[in-house]
Amino acid sequence: MNLLKSRTSKFLAVGAIFFTGVATTVIENGNYFEIAKNIEIFTNLYKEVNTYYVDEIDPSTLMKTGIDAMMNSLDPYTGYISETQIEGYRFITEGKYNGIGADIRLIDEMPTIVAPYLDAPAQKAGLKAGDQITAIDGKDTKGRTTDEISAILKGYPGTEVVLTVNRPGQDKPLKITLVRDEVSVSNVPYSGMVSGDVGYVALTTFTRDAGQNVAKALQDLKTEQPKLKGIILDLRGNGGGLLAEAVNLCNVFVPKNELVVSTKGKVKDWDRSFRTQNPPVDTDVPIIVLIDKGSASASEIVSGTIQDLDRGVLLGQRSYGKGLVQNTRDIGYNAKVKMTTAKYYIPSGRCIQAVEYADGKPVDIDDAKRAKFKTRNGRPVLDGGGVAPDILLDHGDASNILQTLDEKHVVFKYVTEWILKNPEVKSPEDFHFTQWDDFIQFLAKQNFDFDTETERLLKDLKEKSKTVGYLAAADIQVLEAKVMAAKKADIAKHQERISDMIEKEIVSRFFYEKGRVKVGLRNDLEIKEAVKLFGDRAKYDSILKG
Secondary structure, eight states, rough: OOHHHHHHHHHHHHHHHHHHHHHHHHHHHOOHHHHHHHHHHHHHHHHHHHHHHHOOOOOOHHHHHHHHHHTSSTTTTTTEEOGHHHHHHHHHHEEEEEOOEEEEEEEEEEEEEEEETTTTTHHHTTTTTTTTEEEEEEEEEETHHHHHHHHHOOOOOOOOOEEEEEOOSSSSEEEEEEEEEEEESSSSOOEEEESEEEEEEEOOOOOOOOOHHHHHHHHHHHHOOOTOEEEEEEEOOOOOOOOOHHHHHHHHOOTTTEEEEEEESSSSSGEEEEEEOSSSSOOOEEEEEOTTOOOOOOHHHHHHHHTTOOOOOEEESSSOOOEEEEEEEEEEEEEEEEEEEEEOOOOOOOOOOOOOEETTTOOOOGGSOOOOOOOTTTTTOOOOOOOHHHHHETHHHHHHHHEEEEEEEHHHHHHHHHHHHOOOOOOTTOOOOOOOHHHHHHHHHTOOOOOOOOHHHHHHHHHHHHOSSSSSSHHHHHHHHHHHHHHHHHHHHHHHHHHHHHHHHHHHHHHHHHHHHHHHHHHHHHHHHHHHHHHHHHHHHHHHHH
């Protein structure tokens, strides 16, 4: 009875804190009664379930489930950051965290090292891509999520953690001791010349010093080639980051005091305009910005601003369409809430936020439904649903098979086997993948399933035919054979792009992210088109003049 009273009084105290904490805020909104009433209901429900539910409940887990459900009812970018997730949040904003320094993903339901970071504890201790983590400090990893694994592996610099791993090609598990340290991942993994007079800079994320690092890369390229004909800024797959760094990056190429982005939300006192603050590095060098459907948020601020100011040409595919601003606020006990507080508007006045979502992903909006704006030179541009490139390079039907190969880790698994037979690659520049037949045999051995819509429908038809009986087994087999033949033809059709994926994965095992970028440049359609455009200055200028 005393235990029950103790637990009840604690929850009532929590409710009182909630109730008091919202009072000053919600009176201004005119919703005081509704909010206070529902908080009291929530507190009472939480108390009753925790006290009387048949099984023992972890209060923190139960509360987080409720909080996550509440956040999920809002936009995809608003969420709760618990104390255990703070290190991950720090990595997103600063490019740093305390841990072992490795990209870990669930492959075949096992946490697997996908890429150890160069000079990080994982790489120094000898962990390799393909290693499956079966235990951490003697505790089984089976059934754990990647978030849980990451939370366990993160920790104070200088502390030790012992991993038990299964390594491909070895019969016995290995025990590897790592010493945690601060891990820092560069947001500019590579910059260099892609032709005699065209420079290239890859930016992977807008963490701290992104603008400064791109500025340094540009200055180095200008020193290397004083007659620089143009710069390719690669923002493909860059999901964004710090808004301030987007402004800083624009400032590398545009003059001081140029408007880059404005934010507008419900709290008018928080509305702000962000202008460039410093002298630029170069306002004359021609720029081509590469974007794709993975370019989001800060990437869209930069690419959209470059387009709106007619400072450079965009090339690739339409960007993601995230025009929302998130701010984090402390909510106690080292936890935070990251919530959307405003929309951002680039210099032409347009907002590129996608207005429709399906399964948490933006849905393409017909151009007829998007409002029209104009760039500084009077070129028409549209709002909503991302930034459209000036030169569209549509990879068409390649996307489905490439995406499936990536999502099912087929190339990763193949390369893990390939490395066992080929333990050395001398240089990224000289390496070429020539064993296509070997890859095809691997696919057959793996029984690779595209899981395309056609195959899903065929499986459904096969099941229904067992009960309905309109189609005989022989008829189903004929259809399956046709689908299999089409799959083989599809793979052969995209041999060049799949080989490129394989080459990048192989080289990354020996030369890490820098090597991956280097070998990717060699086969990159967008890079080739950008270099070609820089060679036709009249066409480049005509695009910007509209």
